[in-house]
Amino acid sequence: MSAxxxxxxxxxxxxxxxxARHGTQIMARGEGIWIFDSxxxxxxxxxxxxxxxxxxxxxxxxxxxxxxxxxxxPYYNTFFGTSTQPATLLAQKVTSYTQGLxxxxxxxxxxxxxxxxxxxxxxxxxxxxGQPSKKQVIARRNAYHGSTVAGASxxxxxxxxxxxxxxxxxxxxIGQPYWYADGGDLTPAEFGLKMARELEAKIDELGxxxxxxxxxxxxxxxxxxxxxxxxxxxxxxRICRARxxxxxxxxxxxxxxxxxxxxxxxxxxxxxxxASIAKGLSSGYLPIGGVLISEKVAAVLAEAGDINHGxxxxxxxxxxxxxxxxxxxxxxxxxxxxxxxxxxxxLAQSLKTLEDHEVVGQVESVGLLGxxxxxxxxxxxxxxxxxxxxxxxxxxxxxxxxxxxxxTADRMLISPALIISREEVDGLVQYIRHxxxxxxxxxxx
Ligand code: PMP
Numbered sequence: 001m002s003a004x005x006x007x008x009x010x011x012x013x014x015x016x017x018x019x020a021r022h023g024t025q026i027m028a029r030g031e032g033i034w035i036f037d038s039x040x041x042x043x044x045x046x047x048x049x050x051x052x053x054x055x056x057x058x059x060x061x062x063x064x065x066x067x068x069x070x071x072x073x074p075y076y077n078t079f080f081g082t083s084t085q086p087a088t089l090l091a092q093k094v095t096s097y098t099q100g101l102x103x104x105x106x107x108x109x110x111x112x113x114x115x116x117x118x119x120x121x122x123x124x125x126x127x128x129x130g131q132p133s134k135k136q137v138i139a140r141r142n143a144y145h146g147s148t149v150a151g152a153s154x155x156x157x158x159x160x161x162x163x164x165x166x167x168x169x170x171x172x173x174i175g176q177p178y179w180y181a182d183g184g185d186l187t188p189a190e191f192g193l194k195m196a197r198e199l200e201a202k203i204d205e206l207g208x209x210x211x212x213x214x215x216x217x218x219x220x221x222x223x224x225x226x227x228x229x230x231x232x233x234x235x236x237x238r239i240c241r242a243r244x245x246x247x248x249x250x251x252x253x254x255x256x257x258x259x260x261x262x263x264x265x266x267x268x269x270x271x272x273x274x275a276s277i278a279k280g281l282s283s284g285y286l287p288i289g290g291v292l293i294s295e296k297v298a299a300v301l302a303e304a305g306d307i308n309h310g311x312x313x314x315x316x317x318x319x320x321x322x323x324x325x326x327x328x329x330x331x332x333x334x335x336x337x338x339x340x341x342x343x344x345x346x347l348a349q350s351l352k353t354l355e356d357h358e359v360v361g362q363v364e365s366v367g368l369l370g371x372x373x374x375x376x377x378x379x380x381x382x383x384x385x386x387x388x389x390x391x392x393x394x395x396x397x398x399x400x401x402x403x404x405x406x407x408t409a410d411r412m413l414i415s416p417a418l419i420i421s422r423e424e425v426d427g428l429v430q431y432i433r434h435x436x437x438x439x440x441x442x443x444x445x
Pocket of ligand 1: 050110113278
């Protein structure tokens, strides 16, 4: 199977020569937070697939609901004034979690398509309001918003920009609120304000009359689970309102309970005008995403005439059914509250015990999204000379011991399914500690 895969399959975010050296690992089955490869080896998946399998693997209810819908109506589109029952009910359901903030949703099949969607809608919004020059969009360095051309452009990842001549025109980046790396002598609170004010400076440089929107992940995911200081989001919101630009939250990772709230913006207490969603919407059982749209924006879009944007699979009835069933499980099992009141605090407390380790600079988490920051010298916040290598050493050790963890440079990322048990958290933290011991033994510079 591995040989066939290597012969015919180009993988996302993958060095093909490197993969050919190691062979493809075929994953075959999942149960709870565990994934089994084709040889039957179990792995603890501390990453919920790609931050998405929130209800865990192996939930038969989803398969059964999907099968019923498949047999009833496998596909119909939502173009030209038609809909299906699952798409309509899902629209009602997802907006109901927004505390009255979002009145509408536009469905996509992925987070990247959601990014491209709000990017266009934001420009349409200002055009309808008679301000067509407001079309520049500001994002942040080291953000991730997807792999489509607009998504990769808005994302602030240099290695993505270098491939394919990105970013496209009209996109600008400011700094990220990564206190451990860039905070210097400032307190986290001071640093949060400083980084938020880069937005103000950028809007003023571009001219308020030319700026459509600012986008940010409530907590940057792929960038390294960068948790902003508490001062950051209120100041960003103040600036967006004062300068009259749209505020967009990328909720693809933070949405649907990961932070112990339905959405990340609710945790941080700000109110975006639009928000992209995907991943936890269906727990990854089938591909579906969307853009949540506030009453204010929806009212303007209603004046736009034809909105010439949409995907064949927008509101796909089978994917919408999977999402509805997933959300039923999240609600019935009280998973959002569980993350907020029980397993999130338990993970935080368990992870904190790692802060006594020589190679750990800081441990942070909100709900079930966490990061272990590696450090060469924790007393001065000095990092390893080659941060990527340090992360790779810990990640490689964990993988060899059947724990799937991800690293972004020298931050070890944790994002397990919301159903993880306390015993599994204990096992996870214990294995991370072994990985850290292994890193210490390497004596890296
Ligand atoms: N936004 C964020 C914050 C993400 O983490 C991702 C995916 N990791 C995306 C957008 C893109 O989503 P997709 O891969 O479904 O296109």
